Every structure is written in C-alpha cells, then in structure tokens.
Amino acid sequence: MTARVGVVTFPGSLDDRDAARAVRVAGAEPVSLWHGDADLKGVDAVVLPGGFSYGDYLRCGAIARFAPIMTELVPAARSGLLPVLGICNGFQILCESHLLPGALTRNSSRHFVCRDQLLRVEAADTAWTGSYSSGQEILIPLKSGEGSYVAGGETLAELEREGRVVARYVDSSPNGSQNDIAGITNEHRNVVGLMPHPEHAVEALTGPSVDGLGFFTSVLARLADGAPLAAATG
Amino acid sequence: MARVIVDVMLKPEILDPQGQAIVGACGRLGFPGVTQVRQGKRFEVELEGEADEAKLAEVRKLAETLLANPVIEDFTLRVE
Numbered sequence: 001m002t003a004r005v006g007v008v009t010f011p012g013s014l015d016d017r018d019a020a021r022a023v024r025v026a027g028a029e030p031v032s033l034w035h036g037d038a039d040l041k042g043v044d045a046v047v048l049p050g051g052f053s054y055g056d057y058l059r060c061g062a063i064a065r066f067a068p069i070m071t072e073l074v075p076a077a078r079s080g081l082l083p084v085l086g087i088c089n090g091f092q093i094l095c096e097s098h099l100l101p102g103a104l105t106r107n108s109s110r111h112f113v114c115r116d117q118l119l120r121v122e123a124a125d126t127a128w129t130g131s132y133s134s135g136q137e138i139l140i141p142l143k144s145g146e147g148s149y150v151a152g153g154e155t156l157a158e159l160e161r162e163g164r165v166v167a168r169y170v171d172s173s174p175n176g177s178q179n180d181i182a183g184i185t186n187e188h189r190n191v192v193g194l195m196p197h198p199e200h201a202v203e204a205l206t207g208p209s210v211d212g213l214g215f216f217t218s219v220l221a222r223l224a225d226g227a228p229l230a231a232a233t234g
Numbered sequence: 235m236a237r238v239i240v241d242v243m244l245k246p247e248i249l250d251p252q253g254q255a256i257v258g259a260c261g262r263l264g265f266p267g268v269t270q271v272r273q274g275k276r277f278e279v280e281l282e283g284e285a286d287e288a289k290l291a292e293v294r295k296l297a298e299t300l301l302a303n304p305v306i307e308d309f310t311l312r313v314e
Binding site: 058101105110151 | 244248249251252254255300301303305306
C-alpha cells in the first residue's frame, strides 16, 4: 500500500507544493492538510514545510504552534508514533511547539542566507535519515533569515550525548548556529527539524543535487518496516 | 479598564544581531559613546475591569505561553 504523507499548509507557507512534489517523487502519496482543520486525515507521516506561517508575526512559528492542526499533530508526534519532518519554518514551529528543544534566532550575520549548502549527516538512525550513512555529506539549499540554532548548555550537551544532532553545516556555520547545528531530532527519533531544504533537491532539473530525496525515501522505508517507532526505539 | 505592560527581552546570553546593528548605526550617526544596545518588545495588554491578582496571573500565563519564548527570552509585567 502506498504510504500517505501529509503536508500542512499554513497561511504564509511557501514550500508546501515542493514538499508535496518531493513526497511524490519519493514514491508516496502526498496529502494536503489545512492548518485550520484539526484533522490529520489518517496520514502515516507529516511534513511541516518552509515559509512564513502567519507572517512570522511575534516570532517565527509562534502563532502556527496554536493552529487547530497542531492540536492533533503534537500528541501524535510526542508519543513517538507519527513521523514529522519540519523544514525551515517547520523546524521553527517544532521548536515553538516544544516537540524539539531550543529555538531558532536571527542569523548572526543579520543577512538572509540563500545558497546551496553542504551538510554532514550525523544521525542516520532517525525516521527521516535512514537512507543516509552517518558522516555522509549532502548538498541542499539553505534559505533563511532566522536559522541560528540556540539551546541552553545542558540541552546542547544532551543532544550531543544522545546523538540527536541530525545534520551539521560543513566548514563553518552560515548563520551562527551553536555547534554548527543544521538539524536535530527528539528522543524517539520520529520528529526531525532541519533548517536547509531537502525538498528543493530531489530532481536534477531544479536542484543542486538529488541529495534531499533521502529524507523522503527514509520515512517510506521506515513506514514499510511497519514497526511502531516508539516501540522500535524504546 | 486596566493596562498591563509586558516587556520581553532576549536573555543576556542570547546574541542580539538587531541590537548590534543599532550600535553600528549609532557610531555612524555621531553617537560614539553607545557601547551596547539590546532590542526587545513591549506589549500593551488591555483588560476589562481592574487588574487584580487573578487577572495578572492570566497575563503572566499569556506571556509565558505566547508573548515570550522562555527558551530564549525573559519577560517582566507591570500595571500601568
């Protein structure tokens, strides 16, 4: 049976169409989810796409966190059962929702950064990174103004100790992120937040590589295994 | 009607690039004595009736939940 992967559209989402396309290219059926409906439509996994949800008023992701769809998504994600990938603004929403620790703040350079960015995958054991190998370098677009990851010292130490840094910027951090962090995961490893955009690197025609496709094929492989994530990871 | 002011500031250890940009502008504009600027947000929350303890507790909850992100920001509350 084809896996169904939901893509949430908030007012101000930009990359929902590309995310849905990436899901399709990976071999799954994309399902449009609406921020205002408290209904996940029975999907097997969810992508929170990039953009500027609710205009990013107050703080990035701060209003989106309280959208009706999130009342369904948050408990399912927290339980470890529902795989969720938050990209860029989606990462910010996951942090504001406390599904992931820390916060994303303004780039230290004060400039919006838009470029193809080399990343090193550090954790290949999450629901979204099983298709990669640990240490693999991938090239995908980065485009954000508030991508600087910050967390308290204890939280940062815990992320490092538990191998929950999913990807790091290679060479130097383009935005001032602590420990060059580009993405992290939760304790069940079903929720992943990533600042760069894998959905823009799934086809040679439009992307700098097809390195981003692995995030989407990873979750399909995980779903095909059929093992509940929480049980599989303890 | 009561008005409660909520001031939100980035925690001291969090880098404030906007504040740094303002310091840079101060130098160029002929205010060389300015050594640091931290930029924050001020919310004016208007309430029905008097700002009693129960209402202030509600605003405090609002500040913790929505107006500030306690991971990176501190806030203070006062009745105006």
